[in-house]
Amino acid sequence: MNQILDLKSPAVFIGKQGNGVISFGSGQPDLPPPKEVFEGIDLKRDLRYGLIQGELKLRESLAGEYPGSTAKNFVITNGASEALDLIFRSWGKGQKVLLPRPYYYSYPPIVEMAGMVPVYTNLVDGRIDPDDFKQKIKGCHAVLINSPSNPTGRVEAVETLKEIEKVTQKLGAYVISDEVYKDLIYERENYHIQGDHVITVNSFSKTYCMCGVRVGYLWSADKNLVNNVCEIKTHTSMNTNLVGQDMAMSAMKAPKEYIGRQQKIWRERRDFIYRVLSDLGFDLWKPEGAFYVFPKCKNARQFLQLLYTEYKVITYLGEWFGAPDRIRLSYALDIRQMEEGLERIRQAMKKVSVL
């Protein structure tokens, strides 16, 4: 029974929901998008090819959120994933890319598929260790940071981000800052790492609960990078879907309070799951952003199998994120469901030694 699931990747759980299953797996909001997303969308718009770089109006709106920017600094992409993929593909093969570990599970394959070589700096308490960072960044073409982090839920200290800014500028290394959870910070305002060598990657997916629409973007002050990315995208996917871009543009009209309201919901959920898992005896970090907890867990594979097959609960292996001694739980589900799911976890803990 323990070997029923082939736990190679999160794909093992595709199509395994419904039928009483409670999923702490999926990394996406369960909430609906703000109503603004749907307002003023005209499907009968011009549906011929759009600009590879993205619709001018959307890029102009984004420029308003990035001081000193113009539409030329942005490329609209099929989610943040495509932005990352295009950035790495635009660089020379064989160069090193620094990845903090644990990492979002797509980072190593994206880097490797581009022919680049991932090297790792291990997070300490879920955050970057500036000393190790300074050692490992030497000789790297770029570093990819992710604050708030999936899977650790941690937010980097402002001082760390400023130090990364300085060190990388001095060494001439790029910083790719994946900020898809930037609006889901509970503890403080986000600090946007800055500089000519910084490439910001972002998305409408998490902030506006529209993951399936697949609209993300990159920001860069580096004209060559923007041009090279557009050149590749010309061949590999062309413009990002136009209706999605219109919806993203509309989403930006949602009032500021929308984001505040979302944060309140996420904070409550965070507090709830953190308290219950702590009470159950799990050793875990308190998330400061995003919507993941990443507790330590012995016999993680066995526990994951049991949880799914006997208790209809989905969780993700820490191994997929570079941390074999942990499991990841998304708390993108309502508190009532979480209560039930966590009760099942409590039962399962009697059968497998996880603490």
Added chain:
Amino acid sequence: MNQILDLKSPAVFIGKQGNGVISFGSGQPDLPPPKEVFEGIDLKRDLRYGLIQGELKLRESLAGEYPGSTAKNFVITNGASEALDLIFRSWGKGQKVLLPRPYYYSYPPIVEMAGMVPVYTNLVDGRIDPDDFKQKIKGCHAVLINSPSNPTGRVEAVETLKEIEKVTQKLGAYVISDEVYKDLIYERENYHIQGDHVITVNSFSKTYCMCGVRVGYLWSADKNLVNNVCEIKTHTSMNTNLVGQDMAMSAMKAPKEYIGRQQKIWRERRDFIYRVLSDLGFDLWKPEGAFYVFPKCKNARQFLQLLYTEYKVITYLGEWFGAPDRIRLSYALDIRQMEEGLERIRQAMKKVSVL
């Protein structure tokens, strides 16, 4: 004046339309989509992540068009471009891929970006030469064919396609058949090249005049290929935009006559531009499908510059398609505009020797 445009790629003409410019450049229908595309679309659908492989209903509908297929044989992609990109990325680096030349200008970069090596078989009169094909396919992992062809406008003979089927099956080489113009054949029904080693790439863009929505797909009988493509797409773009997939699904409800009506329009335009260019003395093939003419043209760079800068006419360099002695004209514009554009070309021919 002749060096005003940097004629490296079609990108030179981005943003250069309007203001009296007549463009024979762009490779997309100017006609509106059928009304069915917009019917029954509910933006307020579930906008969470969809299946990486594509919406089940859309794949089931497609299966109805591919005898003996099921939804499992399809992957829905961000246009045919992404389908091609994913296929090549799923294969081992260093292997050879056969490309008929002239080719669609994205083919060589897509193959090369995947770390594969393009080799070429030169078309004869715009079509594959079976003898040369049989020589060049040896040692290749795959061949990428495109019938009807962009840029030649030619359709491969059924016998040629059947011979390619046989030869490749014998050698164990894949055939990728890019059939995005399959519904735009004027001369005969399309023959769908078949076999377990065939991968068909298609799109809703040209048939249903919805290029900017970016929905395409691949069909394959090879489970491993489908799985590998989905695995890559998980990291590089995730699901194809859901609203676009709904629109594609609706488009399939357009009556058969819709395609017939489109073909009639394209045939008229083809007849018109073919006659006028022939009368002007150009040496060109009569297109049998798609919407491009590809006449021979001396001093093509100089002529292209002149046409744009002095006569506000956009045409594409054959060089971008692997044919330096030709230019490409799309006839995806109405006959009145074509008349004006061709008159300007007639005037420009007095200043540059092109015949």
